[in-house]
Each structure stands twice: as C-alpha cells, then as structure tokens.
Amino acid sequence: MPPVFRFAPSPNGFLHLGHAYSALLNFDRARETGGRLLLRIEDIDMTRCRPEFEAAMYEDLAWLGIAWETPVRRQSEYLADYRGALDKLSALGLVYPAFESRAEIARLVAAREADGPWPRDPDGAPLYPGDAKSLSAAERDRLIDTGMPYALRLDMAAACRRTGGLSWKELGEGPDGERGMVPARPEAWGDVILARKETPTSYHLSVAVDDALQGVSEVVRGQDLFHATAVHRLLQVLLGLPAPVYRHHRLIRDDAGRKLSKSSRSTGLRELRAAGLTPAGIRQLVGLG
Ligand code: GLU
Numbered sequence: 001m002p003p004v005f006r007f008a009p010s011p012n013g014f015l016h017l018g019h020a021y022s023a024l025l026n027f028d029r030a031r032e033t034g035g036r037l038l039l040r041i042e043d044i045d046m047t048r049c050r051p052e053f054e055a056a057m058y059e060d061l062a063w064l065g066i067a068w069e070t071p072v073r074r075q076s077e078y079l080a081d082y083r084g085a086l087d088k089l090s091a092l093g094l095v096y097p098a099f100e101s102r103a104e105i106a107r108l109v110a111a112r113e114a115d116g117p118w119p120r121d122p123d124g125a126p127l128y129p130g131d132a133k134s135l136s137a138a139e140r141d142r143l144i145d146t147g148m149p150y151a152l153r154l155d156m157a158a159a160c161r162r163t164g165g166l167s168w169k170e171l172g173e174g175p176d177g178e179r180g181m182v183p184a185r186p187e188a189w190g191d192v193i194l195a196r197k198e199t200p201t202s203y204h205l206s207v208a209v210d211d212a213l214q215g216v217s218e219v220v221r222g223q224d225l226f227h228a229t230a231v232h233r234l235l236q237v238l239l240g241l242p243a244p245v246y247r248h249h250r251l252i253r254d255d256a257g258r259k260l261s262k263s264s265r266s267t268g269l270r271e272l273r274a275a276g277l278t279p280a281g282i283r284q285l286v287g288l289g
Pocket of ligand 1: 009220221225
C-alpha cells in the first residue's frame with residue numbers, strides 16, 4: 001500500500017512560510033515515495049475559522065505547485081465521527097465534565113502557586129487544577145441540568161493506567177533531538193480537554209480519529225506538535241486505532257527567532273507573492289531549494 005501523508009491547516013488566518021515548508025515537505029515525501037497526499041481542513045473552532053481563509057489556502061497551496069487528493073476532509077462536517085470516539089472513551093469511564101470557567105481555573109492555579117510551583121504542560125500552560133473529577137454522578141447531572149457550560153476532560157491518570165507505557169516512532173527530530181522510538185509522556189499534559197458542551201471534539205481527539213480514518217501512515221508536521229504526539233498515541237491506543245509514524249520538522253522562525261504566526265505579515269505567502277517571489281523562491285527561503 002502506498003504511504004499516506006496529510007497537510008492539516010486550520011483556516012483561521014493566511015498561510016505563512018512555516019505552512020509552506022510543512023506542506024512542501026509532505027508533498028515532496030509523497031512524491032519521493034509514490035505516496036498519496038491528503039489535505040485536511042481543521043476547522044473545529046468555528047469562532048476563528050472563516051471560509052475566505054480556506055479559499056485562500058487552496059489558492060496559495062496550488063500557487064506553490066502542491067497537488068492533493070480530493071475530496072478534502074473538512075472536520076466541521078464529521079462531528080458524528082468524533083462524537084462516536086468520545087462515546088467510546090466515556091464508556092471506558094475515562095471522561096468527566098468540568099464546569100470551571102477559564103477565569104476560575106486561573107484563580108485556582110494562582111491559589112495553588114501561592115504554596116509553590118504548580119506543574120505546567122509542555123506548551124507552558126498550567127495543568128488543570130480543578131476537582132471536577134471527584135464530583136458525584138448526581139452532582140454532575142445536577143450541574144449539567146442547570147445549563148452551565150462545561151468541558152469534557154480525559155481522566156489522564158486512569159487512561160495511562162489502562163494503556164501502560166507507550167512510545168512512537170520518530171523519523172524526524174524532537175526539539176531536544178529525540179528520534180527513533182520516543183517514550184510518550186501524555187501525563188505531562190494533565191486532564192486534557194476532549195470536547196466541550198457545544199462541540200463534541202477538540203484538536204487532540206479529531207486529529208487522532210482523522211489520521212486513522214484517512215489511513216495516514218506518516219505524519220509530517222512541525223516540532224511545535226512534537227509533545228502533543230504523546231496524547232495522540234494515548235488516544236490511538238484507547239480507541240484501538242493504528243499508529244502512524246511521525247516526522248516532526250524544524251520550525252521556520254522570523255529574524256528575531258520567533259515562531260511565525262498567521263498575523264505576521266512579512267512572512268505571509270500572499271505578501272511574498274505580491275512582492276514578486278516565485279514558488280521556487282519560497283522553496284529557497286525555507287531551505288528546500
Ligand atoms: N491544524 C494544526 C495546525 O494548523 C496542525 C495539526 C497537525 O498537523 O496535527 O497547526
């Protein structure tokens with residue numbers, strides 16, 4: 001079977017040089033290996049994703065010379081798939097509702113930090129400190145009935161007990177030079193959010209489900225998602241999904257060494273194109289000349 005690659009942007013802004021690098025690496029790998037390249041539109045966050053950004057993505061990727069298979073999978077059209085996966089995890093007793101708002105969580109963390117450092121996840125955000133996990137079933141039902149918003153969180157300790165130690169095969173490199181069989185440490189993320197009252201999924205859940213449903217065999221993406229792979233491995237095992245291999249790549253940075261963002265104009269593909277750059281020039285800029 002030919003290897004399957006995917007490029008999975010979120011249409012919440014215009015593509016920049018970092019996206020170009022990732023998309024070109026996927027495209028080149030697919031071509032070199034006789035593989036397939038899929039495109040997935042990660043538009044779960046409906047407050048930030050916009051159709052005009054999606055249209056611009058297709059235009060920018062085609063301009064770069066990238067070809068992908070159609071139909072494109074747009075996550076917002078497949079909520080039932082994610083709900084199904086969430087239901088499986090719930091049936092295993094691994095999901096609980098947490099009712100604290102972001103502001104309440106910040107207050108709880110500040111209170112914990114008064115007594116000493118509170119653990120942070122690999123992205124630097126404090127772990128969820130709430131105690132919604134210990135609410136009784138009756139209390140949960142009562143709070144849900146009030147109509148309050150809530151997040152559905154993974155009981156990380158119980159999930160890790162269930163799977164035991166996990167690892168993934170890294171063909172690229174992690175931020176600290178990790179490669180080969182990399183031990184996964186999902187517990188470093190605490191009780192991650194899997195879904196919210198109004199949205200039956202999250203980035204972690206939909207990426208795990210989609211990579212499997214689309215038959216992705218090699219995930220090529222930026223090192224900023226290297227540590228998140230631990231959560232994806234955990235979800236794959238809990239849901240009985242196959243494990244792709246991973247190839248994390250270096251990030252393209254701006255002159256000040258910062259990770260690019262969708263708002264940084266000087267590295268936007270549209271701006272560079274308007275300034276007269278060619279697709280070959282973009283390849284050179286990202287070191288794929
Ligand atoms: N949608 C994610 C992003 O734009 C990428 C997800 C992935 O490659 O796993 O950063």
